[in-house]
Amino acid sequence: MNVKNYLSQAYWLDQRINNKLEQVANLRDMATKATASIHAERVSGTKQRSPMENAIVKIIDLEHDINNEIDKLIDLKREIVSVINKVQLPEHGILLELRYLNFKTWEEIADIMNFSWRNIHYVHSKALIAVEKSQLCMVLHSQPKI
Numbered sequence: 670m671n672v673k674n675y676l677s678q679a680y681w682l683d684q685r686i687n688n689k690l691e692q693v694a695n696l697r698d699m700a701t702k703a704t705a706s707i708h709a710e711r712v713s714g715t716k717q718r719s720p721m722e723n724a725i726v727k728i729i730d731l732e733h734d735i736n737n738e739i740d741k742l743i744d745l746k747r748e749i750v751s752v753i754n755k756v757q758l759p760e761h762g763i764l765l766e767l768r769y770l771n772f773k774t775w776e777e778i779a780d781i782m783n784f785s786w787r788n789i790h791y792v793h794s795k796a797l798i799a800v801e802k803s804q805l806c807m808v809l810h811s812q813p814k815i
Contacts, residue, residue, distance in 0.1 A: 700724035761796035
């Protein structure tokens with residue numbers, strides 16, 4: 670996995686969480702629109718769930734998944750912060766944080782940092798190289814010496 674893909678993981682995980690939150694909202698809408706139906710009492714070995722009960726069970730399961738995904742996102746962001754903190758130039762670190770932790774667009778980053786759009790991409794490529802070098806140094810230093 671290259672540096673850019675590694676740093677982008679948080680964005681995609683955040684998008685997945687947002688999609689699940691939207692699914693929960695849709696299920697809640699459906700659950701509130703469900704109507705009660707009255708049936709004659711049937712004798713059966715298994716209990717049938719009502720549509721509202723089914724929706725509530727799905728909501729609970731989905732919310733559990735969302736909480737797990739949020740925990741993963743927090744851990745991943747901590748890991749990415751520790752990687753970004755190894756970069757020496759402050760402008761590299763700020764750019765990487767704005768892009769990969771705050772999910773800002775290139776235009777927003779250029780505006781915040783008071784750089785041209787073209788210069789932002791140049792600094793971004795240099796920042797990725799800096800991350801790659803810092804990670805390579807960490808790997809080399811962590812390997813046992815023979």
